[in-house]
Amino acid sequence: MLNARIKLRHLQAFLQVARQRSFARAAERLAITQPGISKTIRELEETLAVVLFERTPRGVSLTQAGLTLLRHAGPALRTLEEGIGAVGEGRTGASWLRIGALSTVESRLMPEAIHRWQASMEGEGGVSVVTGPSAFLLSRLRRGELDLVVGRMTAAREILDLNFEHLFYERLLLAVRAGHPLAAATELTPQDLTAYPWVLPPPQTTLRQQVDSFFVRHGLELPAQPLETLSLPLGRGFTLGSDAIWVAPEESAMEGLKTEELCELPLAMEQQGGSVGLCTNASLAPSLALDQFCYTLRAIAAEKAITTP
Incomplete structure (x- = not known):
């Protein structure tokens, strides 16, 4: 009591x-x-x-x-807020979601999922999307400040007691602008990349762990003047205007590859790719709106699995 x-x-x-x-x-x-x-x-x-x-x-x-009190008090107050909010939903029919989105899903998955979910809610659903590193977003999820985090985060230590559900695998690829000195190469070695600037995920992110592993495996040193950012528009814009090599999630580079503004270098960053999924706080009772949004994400992931060769 x-x-x-x-x-x-x-x-x-x-x-x-x-x-x-x-x-x-x-x-x-x-x-x-x-x-x-x-x-x-x-x-x-x-x-x-x-x-x-x-x-x-x-x-x-x-x-x-x-820390012990925080683990319980945050979700408890969040549940109370949801109860009060549910009374409001009963009067107005409105639903609201607070979602954390990693850069791996910003370009295609999240816009499509939000569009479909809002269509299923008949215009009643509002969404607040927060972006940033996995550690930041998962800490907010644990405190009950977010309902859901979506992205590639299985390597994040901050998952701990949160629930992660795999949706699909996505590669990190090496992208350069059309006309780049390496763009026409059919074979490359890791050493061929060292003469160019790089656009990298920031340190202490799950994506950067993969990059660091790539450099260690091939005995390479990190570039002297990298651009470190999670901003997809900045990474894309910098790459298109320079000879930089962009370590990009496949989803974020897809449009540029289709329009042939970008070219993928024939060198694999990783064998399979990372697990993209959704993370929830098990101590919080999911709302009907959240259940519906997760269902939408699963449906898109299933379609992706069918269409991916």
């Missing part, structure tokens, strides 16, 4: 401080004073008889007890 001394304001304050890693920023987000939020956290710690935060010169960090 929940301790009667623990109020909703205690949990809201705790979650904000955990997210902001700062009492001052959390107080600003909740529109209360900093002494007020400090008092609220102190009351919660006294009630639970634990220390939830460690104060450091750079802000605050969660203790082990704080």
Whole structure:
């Protein structure tokens, strides 16, 4: 049974401080004073008889007890918000999804899935899409701030106790502009690539792990002046305007390959490709809207499997 001394304001304050890693920023987000939020956290710690935060010169960090509470309090408040939202849905018929999308699915899968899902909802469904690295998106999913994360993330350590469902495999490929000195090559060795600039995923991302593995396997050094980005428009634009080699998810390069603005180099980055799928938080009860969106993703993945040679 929940301790009667623990109020909703205690949990809201705790979650904000955990997210902001700062009492001052959390107080600003909740529109209360900093002494007020400090008092609220102190009351919660006294009630639970634990220390939830460690104060450091750079802000605050969660203790082990704080991490344990965060794992449960975030989803619990999210469930409460869903219940309140469901009352609103019952009155208005509206549904809303909050989705995290990795760069591997931004170009084709997500636009198609959102279009189909909204059509099935007869214009009632709204979608908020957040992009970024897998670690950032999965941490938000764990806290109940997202309903779903879609993309290539099986190598992400942050999955931990989240549920991952495989949809299909997708390759990383090496793309260059039409007319690039290597574009007409029928055979290449990894050493042939070292004279050119590269567009790479940033460090600490699951895609970059594959790139680093490729360089290690072939005894290559990382280029001296790489462009590191998850932005697909930036990566594509930089590649089209230079002699750069772009490490691109197959989906994001597909349009350029079809129009022959881009060429795929005949050198495999990986054997099979990475597992693209959907990740959900098992501690959150899925809404009907989320179930329908996941069904839409599975349908598109099945079609992709049929049409892929």
